[in-house]
Amino acid sequence: MLDAxxxxxxxxxxxxxxxxxxxIRWIQCDIYAHINHAAYFTxxxxxxxxxxxxxxxxxxxDAEGPVVASIEAKYLRPGHFNEDVLLTVRAVSFRRxxxxxxxxxxxxxxxxxxRAVCVIVNNATGAKAPISDALRQLMLTRDxxxxxx
Amino acid sequence: MLDAxxxxxxxxxxxxxxxxxxxIRWIQCDIYAHINHAAYFTxxxxxxxxxxxxxxxxxxxDAEGPVVASIEAKYLRPGHFNEDVLLTVRAVSFRRxxxxxxxxxxxxxxxxxxRAVCVIVNNATGAKAPISDALRQLMLTRDxxxxxx
Amino acid sequence: MLDAxxxxxxxxxxxxxxxxxxxIRWIQCDIYAHINHAAYFTxxxxxxxxxxxxxxxxxxxDAEGPVVASIEAKYLRPGHFNEDVLLTVRAVSFRRxxxxxxxxxxxxxxxxxxRAVCVIVNNATGAKAPISDALRQLMLTRDxxxxxx
Amino acid sequence: MLDAxxxxxxxxxxxxxxxxxxxIRWIQCDIYAHINHAAYFTxxxxxxxxxxxxxxxxxxxDAEGPVVASIEAKYLRPGHFNEDVLLTVRAVSFRRxxxxxxxxxxxxxxxxxxRAVCVIVNNATGAKAPISDALRQLMLTRDxxxxxx
Numbered sequence: 001m002l003d004a005x006x007x008x009x010x011x012x013x014x015x016x017x018x019x020x021x022x023x024i025r026w027i028q029c030d031i032y033a034h035i036n037h038a039a040y041f042t043x044x045x046x047x048x049x050x051x052x053x054x055x056x057x058x059x060x061x062d063a064e065g066p067v068v069a070s071i072e073a074k075y076l077r078p079g080h081f082n083e084d085v086l087l088t089v090r091a092v093s094f095r096r097x098x099x100x101x102x103x104x105x106x107x108x109x110x111x112x113x114x115r116a117v118c119v120i121v122n123n124a125t126g127a128k129a130p131i132s133d134a135l136r137q138l139m140l141t142r143d144x145x146x147x148x149x
Numbered sequence: 150m151l152d153a154x155x156x157x158x159x160x161x162x163x164x165x166x167x168x169x170x171x172x173i174r175w176i177q178c179d180i181y182a183h184i185n186h187a188a189y190f191t192x193x194x195x196x197x198x199x200x201x202x203x204x205x206x207x208x209x210x211d212a213e214g215p216v217v218a219s220i221e222a223k224y225l226r227p228g229h230f231n232e233d234v235l236l237t238v239r240a241v242s243f244r245r246x247x248x249x250x251x252x253x254x255x256x257x258x259x260x261x262x263x264r265a266v267c268v269i270v271n272n273a274t275g276a277k278a279p280i281s282d283a284l285r286q287l288m289l290t291r292d293x294x295x296x297x298x
Numbered sequence: 299m300l301d302a303x304x305x306x307x308x309x310x311x312x313x314x315x316x317x318x319x320x321x322i323r324w325i326q327c328d329i330y331a332h333i334n335h336a337a338y339f340t341x342x343x344x345x346x347x348x349x350x351x352x353x354x355x356x357x358x359x360d361a362e363g364p365v366v367a368s369i370e371a372k373y374l375r376p377g378h379f380n381e382d383v384l385l386t387v388r389a390v391s392f393r394r395x396x397x398x399x400x401x402x403x404x405x406x407x408x409x410x411x412x413r414a415v416c417v418i419v420n421n422a423t424g425a426k427a428p429i430s431d432a433l434r435q436l437m438l439t440r441d442x443x444x445x446x447x
Numbered sequence: 448m449l450d451a452x453x454x455x456x457x458x459x460x461x462x463x464x465x466x467x468x469x470x471i472r473w474i475q476c477d478i479y480a481h482i483n484h485a486a487y488f489t490x491x492x493x494x495x496x497x498x499x500x501x502x503x504x505x506x507x508x509d510a511e512g513p514v515v516a517s518i519e520a521k522y523l524r525p526g527h528f529n530e531d532v533l534l535t536v537r538a539v540s541f542r543r544x545x546x547x548x549x550x551x552x553x554x555x556x557x558x559x560x561x562r563a564v565c566v567i568v569n570n571a572t573g574a575k576a577p578i579s580d581a582l583r584q585l586m587l588t589r590d591x592x593x594x595x596x
Contacts, residue, residue, distance in 0.1 A: 025340075025343075025344055025347075026179060026185075026343060026344070026347055026357075027179070027187070027340050027343065027344075029179065029180050030175060030178065030179070030180070031175070031178050031179070031180065031182045031230060032570070037488065037492070037515045037518060038176070038485050038488040041484065041485040041488055042323075042325050042485045045324060045325065045484070045485065049323075049380075053380070059379065059380075059478070067522075068484045068522060069521070070519060070520065070521040070522065071519065071520060072518065072519030072520075073518055073519075074516070075514075075515060075516060075517065081180060081357065082347075082351070082357075174492075174496075175492060175496055176489050176492065176493075180357070181421070186339065186343070186366045187336050187339040187340045187343065190335065190336040190339055191336045191472075191474050194335070194336065194472075194473060194474065195472055195473070195474075198473055198529075202529070208329070208528065208529075216373075217335045217373060218372070218373060219370065219372040219373065220371060221368060221369065221370030221371075222368065222369060222370075223367070223368040224365075224366060224367055224368065230506065231500070231506075324477060324478070325477070325483065325485070327477065327478050328474070328476065329473070329477070329478065329480045329528060331478045334474065336474070379478060
């Protein structure tokens, strides 16, 4: 999903499971003409959802799905209106019912990085649910994640 | 809910059922340092929800509630970050299962006006629901709305 | 920009100047699992900006650009998370320094239509600016807009 | 700004420099009827801005102001539509031109905590600016922050 030409175009570093191009929208920018700091979290949310759907997951009142327990972002350089950026996502590690996601927003290198601890919750019961074997395998191979715990 | 001092402070005109003060947030403003045009609709949504709750309504999967069939806004003068504004709402007319809402955002007079056609829908069935006698009376007296049709 | 296959896929009607595919985001949906009514205005804003840039315009403190004087939306059927929709935009008429935009959001036909009155304003002076001959020609031919006034 | 009655009402713990009541808006909630995780960052942004303005700061193209270098949130329990919550902010430490902010969102105890590293930047030059003596004193006394470095 992230070919050599795209990696070169946005100067992406490291292994990423998935990537998506995005053009920065007017609504994402603030009075100082920068991407608002909270808009990054919504872009990362888009990637988390893409990742979950592409990994065999679904959303719904009776589904199991990832709940964000904590999340952080580091802002290295500002982004601006109408710029073309690349969004990336990967799982870096997982335990029985949780995983750690990392995100990147790239344009001539990294503008912003993100990291979230996600817990798989059964929406019908509210209880934690174990990560399926299929998803564990996918994270190991596709994402190059590490099994912990 | 809209006393003479408040009317004078914001130079409000006309009769309004409800009002609420608001300070314009950083997130509501765009690169040109104006309130984004879509942010007005969310402020009007806040007033619609306040109005519905204050009129005996509630929200929920089994509740009857207003669905916006159409909405418009007219932008007379721009608003800016950190300004104190007044939001107002009133029903101006109603039929069997719909009503027309008007909204205002005021600061030294009107900055933006809004108008929505709302249909009462039963969330459990998706069917239109008649406006209750109690709400009809409230709109006639509190809002000075006109019964139509 | 809107070929026959795309028109058929989304059951688009009428002539449109530009179109863009979009997948409905989690952030755009509310508790009732529908696209929030205000989110449509931001999608239409994206189309207005695309249209302006594709028509030779630019954005900036010293640029001429469209200011929304009024805007409305009509909600025909609800949209939902993760659905693929098509966004369309066209100018339907123009005067010396203003034009009327129409927008559509399509999925098995029209879900939501929009209409905005836009005034060209010189950002440096705040004064109205006449529409250039080039843009008038583009609206006449590409958009099939009508010259008024 | 945070009296004993308010502390008891929301079961607030610890010392906070400033607090503000907020009622959760419809727009802040997602399909699962919870506050969207990114909406917390915008509420914390509101508190950061209040804090800056109340500390003698201002915003503008020629002003010095806080830029978020990194930010994180921990989600302990979900929040819901129309709930009354309390937002709190404090500086916990500072260096020559940066400070660490903490945020809380409270309802029967803590729902969500936040932590940001903020750097004071001169908007005209883009350069880091030292924290004024007045602000240092205010952080020491009002916020009970620690001087580091």
